[in-house]
Amino acid sequence: xxxxxxxxxxxxxxxxxxxxxxxxxxxxxxxxxxxxxxxxxxxxxxxxxxxxxxxxxxxxxxxxxxxxxxxxxxxxxxxxxxxxxxxxxxxxxxxxxxxxxxxxxxxxxxxxxxxxxxxxxxxxxxxxxxxxxxxxxxxxxxxxxxxxxxxxxxxxxxxxxxxxxxxxxxxx
Amino acid sequence: xxxxxxxxxxxxxxxxxxxxxxxxxxxxxxxxxxxxxxxxxxxxxxxxxxxxxxxxxxxxxxxxxxxxxxxxxxxxxxxxxxxxxxxxxxxxxxxxxxxxxxxxxxxxxxxxxxxxxxxxxxxxxxxxxxxxxxxxxxxxxxxxxxxxxxxxxxxxxxxxxxxxxxxxxxxx
Numbered sequence: 001x002x003x004x005x006x007x008x009x010x011x012x013x014x015x016x017x018x019x020x021x022x023x024x025x026x027x028x029x030x031x032x033x034x035x036x037x038x039x040x041x042x043x044x045x046x047x048x049x050x051x052x053x054x055x056x057x058x059x060x061x062x063x064x065x066x067x068x069x070x071x072x073x074x075x076x077x078x079x080x081x082x083x084x085x086x087x088x089x090x091x092x093x094x095x096x097x098x099x100x101x102x103x104x105x106x107x108x109x110x111x112x113x114x115x116x117x118x119x120x121x122x123x124x125x126x127x128x129x130x131x132x133x134x135x136x137x138x139x140x141x142x143x144x145x146x147x148x149x150x151x152x153x154x155x156x157x158x159x160x161x162x163x164x165x166x167x168x169x170x171x172x
Numbered sequence: 173x174x175x176x177x178x179x180x181x182x183x184x185x186x187x188x189x190x191x192x193x194x195x196x197x198x199x200x201x202x203x204x205x206x207x208x209x210x211x212x213x214x215x216x217x218x219x220x221x222x223x224x225x226x227x228x229x230x231x232x233x234x235x236x237x238x239x240x241x242x243x244x245x246x247x248x249x250x251x252x253x254x255x256x257x258x259x260x261x262x263x264x265x266x267x268x269x270x271x272x273x274x275x276x277x278x279x280x281x282x283x284x285x286x287x288x289x290x291x292x293x294x295x296x297x298x299x300x301x302x303x304x305x306x307x308x309x310x311x312x313x314x315x316x317x318x319x320x321x322x323x324x325x326x327x328x329x330x331x332x333x334x335x336x337x338x339x340x341x342x343x344x
Contacts, residue, residue: 038252044256046249078215078266085265085284090261092258097250108251111286111288115283119280
C-alpha cells in the first residue's frame with residue numbers, strides 16, 4: 001500500500017493480494033516483463049506494485065491463450081468498495097489486445113463491448129483469459145473474460161481489433 | 173509531471189495541458205469536487221493532478237448533459253505515444269455513469285460498448301459529453317463521446333446502466 005492510498009479516507013481496508021499476482025497458475029508459462037513488451041507506461045499494467053491495478057500475464061500451455069491475474073486495489077474504485085467498471089473494461093481491452101499481439105497480430109482496438117455480470121470487490125484477485133475468436137483479413141475478433149476466485153464469471157468482453165502499422169502511429 | 177514518470181524512458185515528452193483541465197467552457201457550470209461526490213478513489217478521476225488521467229466534470233447549462241475535459245498523460249499509454257483504448261473506455265464508462273447519477277439515476281454499469289474512431293495522442297486535452305438516451309424502468313440507456321481539440325470525434329460509447337441499491341453493494 002503506498003503512502004498515497006494510506007492518506008485517503010477509505011472507510012474500508014482493502015486487503016493486499018493473498019498470493020502474489022505474478023505467481024503462475026498450473027500450466028501457465030511466464031511472459032517477458034511488461035517493460036520489454038512495450039507496457040512500461042501502460043494505463044492498465046504499467047504499475048504492477050501500485051494501489052490501483054496489478055496485472056500479470058502468462059501463456060496458457062494447452063491452447064496458447066493469454067491468461068493471468070489482476071488485483072483491484074483501493075484506487076480502482078467505482079461503486080463503494082467495488083472495482084470500477086472502467087477498470088474492468090480497461091483490463092479486458094488490454095487482455096484482448098495483448099492476446100492478439102501474442103498470436104502475431106499487430107492490432108489496435110476498433111470496438112469493444114463489455115458485459116458486467118457480477119460486482120468485483122476491491123482486494124479481489126481475479127483471473128482472466130483473452131483469445132482470438134476469428135480473423136478476417138486485417139480484422140481480428142477477440143474475446144475475454146474475468147473470473148472471480150470462487151469461479152464466478154464477473155465480466156465478459158468481445159472486441160474488434162484491426163492490424164495497423166504501429167510504428168507509424170507512434171511517429172504521428 | 174511526477175518523479176515516477178520522469179524516471180520512465182519515454183522517448184517522447186508528453187506536454188502538460190496547455191490550459192487547466194478544470195477551467196470551465198462557455199455555458200458550463202462547475203460540479204462539486206470529486207471527493208464530495210464519491211469519486212476520491214475513482215480509477216478514472218481519482219488522481220486529478222497525476223501523470224495518468226486528469227478529468228474535470230461540468231454541467232452543460234443548455235441541456236444539463238455531463239460534460240468536461242480529460243487530459244491523457246504519459247502513464248495512460250496504449251499504442252506508442254497514444255492513449256490506451258482502455259483509458260478511453262474507462263473514461264467514457266465513468267462519464268456515462270456519472271451523467272446517469274447527475275440525472276438522478278443511482279446506477280451501475282451492466283454493459284458498455286466503445287467505438288474507437290481516431291487515435292488520441294498523449295498530452296491531448298479532449299472534451300467529453302455523457303447523456304441519458306432513454307429510461308425503461310430500472311434500465312437507463314446512456315451515450316457518450318470524446319472529442320479532440322480540433323473537433324474530431326475520437327470515440328463514441330453507449331451503455332446500459334441499471335438502478336441498484338448502491339449502499340447495499342457497498343456493504344457486501
